[in-house]
Amino acid sequence: MMIYLDNSATTKPFPEVVDAFATVASHYFANPSSLHGLGMKAERLLRQAREQIAAMLDVKPSEIVFTSGGTEANNFAIKGVAWQYRRRGRHIITTEIEHPSVAEPCRQLEELGFEVTYLPVGPDGRVSAEQVARALRDDTILVSVMHVNNEVGAVQPIEEIGAVLARHPKTLFHVDRVQGIGKVPLDVKRCGIDLFTVSAHKFHGLRGAGLLYVRDGVRLTPLIAGGGQERQLRSGTENVAAIVAMAKALRLALERYERDIGRLRELKAEWLQALAAIPSLSINTAERGSAPHIINFSLPSGIKPEVFVHELEKSEIYVSTTSACSSKRRAPSKTLLAMGVGEGRAERGIRISLSFDNRREEIKPAVAAIQQAIKTLSEVTGSHGDEV
Amino acid sequence: MERIYLDHAATSPIHPDVAAGMIQSMTEQFGNPSSIHYFGRQSRRALDEARSAIARSLGAKETEIVFTSGGTEADNFALIGTAMANRERGRHLITTAIEHHAVLRACEHLQKQGFDVTYLPVDEHGRVSVEDVKAALRDDTILVSIMFANNEVGTIQPIREIGALLRDHPAYFHTDAVQAYGLIPIDVNEYGIDLLSLSSHKINGPKGSGALYVRGTVRITPLLFGGEQERKRRAGTENVPGIIGLARAVEIAERTREEKRKQYAAWREAMLTIFRSSGLDFIVNGSEDGLPHIFNVAFPGTNVESLLVNLDLAGIAASSGSACTAGSIDPSHVLVAMCGNESERIRSSVRFSFGLGNTTEQIERAAEETVKIVKRLTKR
Ligand SMILES: Cc1ncc(COP(=O)(O)O)c(C=O)c1O
Ligand SMILES: Cc1ncc(COP(=O)(O)O)c(C=O)c1O
Numbered sequence: 026m027m028i029y030l031d032n033s034a035t036t037k038p039f040p041e042v043v044d045a046f047a048t049v050a051s052h053y054f055a056n057p058s059s060l061h062g063l064g065m066k067a068e069r070l071l072r073q074a075r076e077q078i079a080a081m082l083d084v085k086p087s088e089i090v091f092t093s094g095g096t097e098a099n100n101f102a103i104k105g106v107a108w109q110y111r112r113r114g115r116h117i118i119t120t121e122i123e124h125p126s127v128a129e130p131c132r133q134l135e136e137l138g139f140e141v142t143y144l145p146v147g148p149d150g151r152v153s154a155e156q157v158a159r160a161l162r163d164d165t166i167l168v169s170v171m172h173v174n175n176e177v178g179a180v181q182p183i184e185e186i187g188a189v190l191a192r193h194p195k196t197l198f199h200v201d202r203v204q205g206i207g208k209v210p211l212d213v214k215r216c217g218i219d220l221f222t223v224s225a226h227k228f229h230g231l232r233g234a235g236l237l238y239v240r241d242g243v244r245l246t247p248l249i250a251g252g253g254q255e256r257q258l259r260s261g262t263e264n265v266a267a268i269v270a271m272a273k274a275l276r277l278a279l280e281r282y283e284r285d286i287g288r289l290r291e292l293k294a295e296w297l298q299a300l301a302a303i304p305s306l307s308i309n310t311a312e313r314g315s316a317p318h319i320i321n322f323s324l325p326s327g328i329k330p331e332v333f334v335h336e337l338e339k340s341e342i343y344v345s346t347t348s349a350c351s352s353k354r355r356a357p358s359k360t361l362l363a364m365g366v367g368e369g370r371a372e373r374g375i376r377i378s379l380s381f382d383n384r385r386e387e388i389k390p391a392v393a394a395i396q397q398a399i400k401t402l403s404e405v406t407g408s409h410g411d412e413v
Numbered sequence: 414m415e416r417i418y419l420d421h422a423a424t425s426p427i428h429p430d431v432a433a434g435m436i437q438s439m440t441e442q443f444g445n446p447s448s449i450h451y452f453g454r455q456s457r458r459a460l461d462e463a464r465s466a467i468a469r470s471l472g473a474k475e476t477e478i479v480f481t482s483g484g485t486e487a488d489n490f491a492l493i494g495t496a497m498a499n500r501e502r503g504r505h506l507i508t509t510a511i512e513h514h515a516v517l518r519a520c521e522h523l524q525k526q527g528f529d530v531t532y533l534p535v536d537e538h539g540r541v542s543v544e545d546v547k548a549a550l551r552d553d554t555i556l557v558s559i560m561f562a563n564n565e566v567g568t569i570q571p572i573r574e575i576g577a578l579l580r581d582h583p584a585y586f587h588t589d590a591v592q593a594y595g596l597i598p599i600d601v602n603e604y605g606i607d608l609l610s611l612s613s614h615k616i617n618g619p620k621g622s623g624a625l626y627v628r629g630t631v632r633i634t635p636l637l638f639g640g641e642q643e644r645k646r647r648a649g650t651e652n653v654p655g656i657i658g659l660a661r662a663v664e665i666a667e668r669t670r671e672e673k674r675k676q677y678a679a680w681r682e683a684m685l686t687i688f689r690s691s692g693l694d695f696i697v698n699g700s701e702d703g704l705p706h707i708f709n710v711a712f713p714g715t716n717v718e719s720l721l722v723n724l725d726l727a728g729i730a731a732s733s734g735s736a737c738t739a740g741s742i743d744p745s746h747v748l749v750a751m752c753g754n755e756s757e758r759i760r761s762s763v764r765f766s767f768g769l770g771n772t773t774e775q776i777e778r779a780a781e782e783t784v785k786i787v788k789r790l791t792k793r
Contacts, residue, residue: 029452034445035650043439050619051432056424060721060742061730063418093482093621096639096649126639126648133638226650231439233482233621233652248636250522251485251515260515261485262424262614264621267655331449343450 027341028387032227033175033204033319033378034345038274039229045273046231049266057263058252071265074272081275082223082238083213090237090258091268095203095224096126097248098237101259102199102220103130105245106167107139113195114164115139120152120181121363122174127201128359131169146363149311150179158189165196172205172221176347176360176376177310178319180209187216197243203227203235207278208289209316219243225267229380230274234267281381289317289381292388296320296377299392305399307370309361318380323366324373328402333375336398342391345376414728417775421615421768422564422592422707423732428617428769431661435619435654446651447640456653463660470663471609471626472600479625479646480656484591484612486636487625488515490647491587491608494633495556496523502583503553509533509541509570510750512560515610516589517746520558533559538700539568539751546575554584561593561609565734565747565764566699567707569593576605585631591615591623592704595666596674607631613655617769618662622655677705677767680776684708684765687780693787698748698762708765709734711758714791718742720763723786729779734764 029037049070055063057071072086079086092098107117119131121143131141142160144152157168168190170181183200190198199220205211207228213221220243224235239245239258251260294312297320301308305325324333330346337344347358357371418426438459444452446460461475468475481487496506508520510532520530531549533541541559550557557579562569572588579586587608590599594609595616601609608631613622627633627646639648666673688695688710698709712720717733721742724731733742748759765779 031445031448031450031452034448034453035443037443038439040440043436046439047432047436050427050435051429054424054426055418055420055730059420059423059730059732061420061725061732063416063730064420064423093486093652094649096637097482099639100637100648124639125641126637129638129648224650231652231654232650233655247522249486249489250518251488251513253514253518260489260518261483262612262620264482264619266619267621334449338450343448343452345448345450 029343030377031345032380035226036229042270042274046266046270049269074269077272090255092235094235098222099126100130101248108246110166114166116165117167118142118160119169120144122360150177154185154189169199171201173316175204177321178316184216225271228278230271231267234271285381320377323370340394417729419765420730420732422766424614425768431658434661435658438654438657463656466660479643481623483623485515487610489519490636492519497634498632499555503555504528505554506556507531507549508558511747539566543574558587561588561590562704564592566709567703568699613659616662616666619658622659674705681708684780691784706767711762712787715761727782732764
């Protein structure tokens with residue numbers, strides 16, 4: 026039995042999503058900018074997908090800018106605001122645990138003369154609205170805080186931060202919702218969010234499609250200029266088939282949420298319980314204030330996380346070391362370090378990430394395999410070393 | 414009524430084998446190439462194979478290919494990325510008046526950042542002169558960006574000569590090969606090209622996929638920062654199905670290149686013959702030896718909007734070749750650069766572009782319909 030527990034890295038596309046892609050790519054291939062009938066058909070599909078997605082996200086169609094994915098949307102939000110509003114101020118607030126597609130553009134901006142405050146997090150992996158309030162300055166143009174952390178699943182207090190920012194109308198609020206979509210609801214209006222990022226392949230859509238929500242009235246300098254598509258904000262021939270597929274994936278994901286969120290929460294609680302019963306593991310995901318699909322734990326010292334991943338693979342169980350983007354090189358998890366678990370534990374983090382397709386019956390065999398892998402690898406390495 | 418699609422330069426239908434490969438990849442190789450487990454490794458292998466296919470097609474090294482979301486991103490990345498990384502060396506760029514907007518708008522962005530851009534003119538066939546490039550070169554020129562072949566009129570630029578000229582100058586040479594790639598064999602070393610943009614959906618691959626060739630010695634700043642994908646030059650989870658689709662499309666394009674070139678040339682000739690024998694007043698825009706799939710024609714006395722509407726009613730999808738905003742057609746900047754603001758050609762030209770799925774019967778019918786429509790529109 027194959028058990029895929031790496032849904033935060035990427036998900037398997039829903040079959041209906043692949044079908045939608047195939048149909049649109051083969052039969053409605055024209056360029057939506059073309060004036061002829063075939064172009065108009067493609068344009069209509071694009072418009073319908075935009076309207077459907079907007080309705081599901083409770084925003085206006087004119088507020089959606091399609092991108093090639095989450096990384097582009099995050100880069101666009103951060104640099105787009107920085108270039109557009111740099112005369113107003115050059116200070117940005119974010120957290121120490123953002124995805125690299127937020128953190129790295131911030132570093133780039135620092136080199137170009139902007140100032141960035143990186144807020145630390147508590148042991149539960151969360152920042153507080155008070156921290157944001159204290160860091161705010163007259164020249165703060167942007168606050169960027171992720172909704173759900175991709176490594177440990179901590180859910181940030183977006184609504185409280187929004188309330189603080191309501192008193193600072195000149196500071197824009199960006200939220201990376203890549204891990205939260207379809208798993209943790211968010212009221213965009215009540216939270217006062219100006220920009221948010223979505224990536225299709227994290228909810229069983231296709232890679233190469235994502236979007237940035239840009240609230241009406243917010244202006245951004247484009248990252249990719251040219252033919253003037255997406256209301257001049259993002260040029261390039263639209264990937265209509267993948268966008269239609271994203272609309273379909275979002276609808277199915279939200280339906281699954283309605284039907285199965287209770288079950289997913291229970292599943293996670295059971296997972297946490299089963300893992301907590303293994304004495305040599307340290308659980309890094311807090312029981313409260315965390316998303317229903319991500320569990321992070323650290324292996325006992327002496328076991329290399331990548332060796333552990335390969336050992337589990339022998340039983341067809343697929344998990345991940347920290348986040349996928351940085352898992353080729355072993356470095357301590359940035360999020361775990363920020364949570365203060367110590368260097369050693371931060372180097373031995375393992376992430377389990379669920380989808381609505383995971384089942385209870387998987388827990389027992391998977392946990393048994395985890396225990397066995399720990400046992401095997403501890404024997405190999407001569408058991409627990411003296412790392413912290 | 415059978416619809417006849419003659420707008421392959423705007424975008425082309427996906428080849429069935431390409432679609433099949435992508436669908437297989439979506440269902441079987443859905444792993445993230447950065448993941449270290451089996452699914453990740455399987456995706457990584459597919460990615461590596463696709464990369465070497467693209468590299469081979471250009472005579473490049475695998476490490477010199479950066480996958481992007483398409484031609485527009487590749488152009489923006491090439492221009493803004495090299496300008497930002499080399500701004501200490503100089504702040505001057507050279508390009509042409511007939512580039513795609515993906516290049517022109519990136520240049521405008523750079524001008525706002527304090528860069529100086531020279532836009533070279535073209536002759537009435539849409540060709541830049543190597544002499545003009547030479548004359549425009551300065552000590553502080555860091556990049557010359559000249560498209561391989563134009564998307565509206567198909568004119569091929571003297572890339573080899575410009576590449577040779579730049580061998581003795583530190584400026585990098587970028588070419589937008591979005592329309593040429595696949596139909597013209599290109600070896601980046603032979604041509605002296607340092608950066609080259611390509612786009613998958615113009616060669617029967619999927620939309621949302623493209624690449625930038627970046628010579629190993631070129632200094633370039635990423636456009637997208639984040640994860641360490643594409644050797645830190647382009648962050649973002651790789652669109653593996655899209656990249657596999659591109660690689661398949663390239664393989665098919667190379668295999669069918671000669672046959673297609675002959676076929677398109679014959680179709681162009683067939684249209685010309687029908688136009689001539691009908692006694693129609695027309696002028697071919699571009700040059701005789703341009704890209705074989707692009708056929709741009711002016712019909713004096715007509716207006717492009719009514720031409721296109723009437724063609725569409727007759728089931729023929731063609732194009733003005735220029736960007737359109739809210740249903741109206743701006744005069745093409747390419748035709749303006751070729752024939753001037755006053756020329757009637759800028760308002761009466763249609764681009765027919767050939768590709769997969771077209772037949773000789775379709776081409777002949779399209780030409781005959783065009784004749785009827787033009788005659789009707791020019792009847793006083
Ligand atoms: C929180 C978060 N933000 C952004 C991204 C980047 O999205 P994409 O893979 O679509 O570029 C990811 C996933 O890699 C993520 O987990
Ligand atoms: C010459 C040229 N360059 C760039 C592009 C942009 O490519 P894409 O549509 O993949 O963004 C196009 C097509 O639109 C083109 O014809």
